[in-house]
Amino acid sequence: MQRGPSFEAIPTGLGQDSHGFLEDGYYEDGDGDYGFVEDAEEEESAAGDEARAPEENPYEHNHELRLINAYFKEVGMESLMRADEEIRNAAKIKECGAEKVRIEKRIRGILGKKNGRDSEELLSEARELLAGDADNPGLGKLKRLVCLYDVYTTAEARLKGRFVKANLRLVASLAK
Incomplete structure (x- = not known):
């Protein structure tokens, strides 16, 4: 050639x-x-x-984009709430909060404490008392109240989480 x-x-x-x-x-x-x-x-x-x-890492930018896309994909899996669902969810959150306050008052009455204490401090004291005297039949009511308080706390957190995720989905869809 x-x-x-x-x-x-x-x-x-x-x-x-x-x-x-x-x-x-x-x-x-x-x-x-x-x-x-x-x-x-x-x-x-x-x-x-x-x-x-x-020297720039060419994969760093792609990694950030993949993380952002994964976040939007995860947020996109959550369904949006209709207006009536938002109202019901907010009402349930409010009910859980009211029940927790009512249970706290009953626990204060059983422990003979005044209203000045923080609820976490009060529940911590009730749990310590229950752990020390687990077999005491007189503490059955206190044990049920503490369990109910935990149930309402969990339900309130779950409802708030659902509300936040649905609103994040709305914000993410608007941001796109």
Whole structure:
């Protein structure tokens, strides 16, 4: 197979000016290497940029996009709430909160405590009492009240979580 003429066949000094540039935008770097002037300038600026810029991980950006897409996919799986469902859910959350307050008052009455204590502190004290005297038949009512309080707390958290997820779905669909 025959190749075209190479730059090595060009006699030195032909078409060169005093700066080493050939006519029509060509150059010779002195080592017998020829090329376009624009290419040489781009290579020099690219070499300077590479030296200054830290090396970026091309997969990091894709990883972030995958995380965002996974989040939107997860949020998208949650169904939106209709207006009547939102109203019912909010009412149930309010009922759970009211029942918890009512149960706290009954626990305070059993323990003989005043209203000044925090509910977490009160329940912690009730649980310690139940753990110490688990076989005491007089503490059965207290045990039932603490269990009921836990049930209402769990139900309230579940309902709030559903409400938040549905609203996140709405926000995510608007953000897209």
